[in-house]
Amino acid sequence: MSWDWSNVEDFMPQFWDGVLVTLQAVAWGTLIAFSLGLLWAVAQRSDHKWVRWPVTAVTEFIRNTPLLVQLFFLFTVVPEFGPTMSPLTTGIVGLGLHYSTYTAEVYRAGIEGVPVGQWEAATALSLPKRRTWTAIILPQAIRRVIPALGNYVVSMLKDSPQIAAIGALDMLGEAKGFTQATFTYEAITIVGIAFIVIAYPASVLLRVLERRLVR
Numbered sequence: 001m002s003w004d005w006s007n008v009e010d011f012m013p014q015f016w017d018g019v020l021v022t023l024q025a026v027a028w029g030t031l032i033a034f035s036l037g038l039l040w041a042v043a044q045r046s047d048h049k050w051v052r053w054p055v056t057a058v059t060e061f062i063r064n065t066p067l068l069v070q071l072f073f074l075f076t077v078v079p080e081f082g083p084t085m086s087p088l089t090t091g092i093v094g095l096g097l098h099y100s101t102y103t104a105e106v107y108r109a110g111i112e113g114v115p116v117g118q119w120e121a122a123t124a125l126s127l128p129k130r131r132t133w134t135a136i137i138l139p140q141a142i143r144r145v146i147p148a149l150g151n152y153v154v155s156m157l158k159d160s161p162q163i164a165a166i167g168a169l170d171m172l173g174e175a176k177g178f179t180q181a182t183f184t185y186e187a188i189t190i191v192g193i194a195f196i197v198i199a200y201p202a203s204v205l206l207r208v209l210e211r212r213l214v215r
Contacts, residue, residue, distance in 0.1 A: 011178050011187045018174035019194065025091050025170060026157050032096025033156070034149060037103030041111060042133065044104070063101040068162050070094050075166040091163030091170075099156050106148045110141035147210035154202050158195065171195075 043055040062070065071094040075087065085093065114137050122132040164173035171194060175187035 007178075007182050007184055008186055008190070011175075011190065014174040014178055015171065015187070015190060015194075018169060018171035018191070021088060021168060021173075022157075022160050022170040025088065025095060025160050025163055025168070026153065028092045029095030029099065029156055029160075030153050032093070033099035033103050033152065036096065036100035038107050038138075040100060040104035041107035044108065045111065059101040059104055062098060067094065067098045067159055068165060070098055071162060071166050087163065087166050087168035090166055091160070091168045094163070095156055095160065099152055102152055103149055106145045106152070107141065109148075110145035111137060113144055114140050147206055150202075150206040150209065154199055154206070157199055157202070 040055055040059050043051055044059075046052045046055075071090065074085070074094050075090045079085070118136055118140065119132070122136050127136070160170060161172035164170055164176060167173070169177070171191045175191045178187040179185070
């Protein structure tokens with residue numbers, strides 16, 4: 001292995017392809033995580049134990065097992081019993097499912113942070129439970145937790161290279177293939193810099209957003 005920056009120009013088309021795959025994985029994974037996480041959080045507050053207990057068990061299991069193990073399970077085991085997914089689709093589902101268990105905890109904290117008086121007022125007005133959730137509780141809860149949810153988007157970005165282990169050609173996957181073909185370090189270095197360039201501004205924006213929402 002050696003350094004040879006003359007190869008950088010050859011790597012750039014693959015690099016941009018990898019950037020696109022990475023952004024797709026994070027964007028779709030975020031959509032799944034935010035949507036499913038909200039569903040988990042609401043289900044965990046159900047009055048029915050047969051809903052609350054299984055949801056709690058599933059989310060705890062997912063949250064306490066490694067993402068990489070889950071990706072391999074989805075990619076190698078699930079096709080034996082269900083549909084076969086491409087490496088990218090598997091990566092998206094794996095990231096979204098894994099992080100949904102963390103966003104569920106964020107939503108839960110936001111819901112519990114809504115003043116008790118809001119619940120009491122909804123009860124006094126005889127509002128249906130669905131109306132109470134959609135019109136009163138969730139708008140307040142979600143506003144409180146937007147910065148925390150954003151932090152998990154950054155975390156998902158940093159974990160996205162793990163999808164390369166199942167063959168998804170994200171930035172790391174492209175860099176790994178190029179490095180093995182050329183025996184040079186430049187591709188991996190460029191990918192590392194790219195993650196910093198994407199993640200650091202996002203972290204700064206989240207801090208600004210948090211300050212504004214706290215006012």
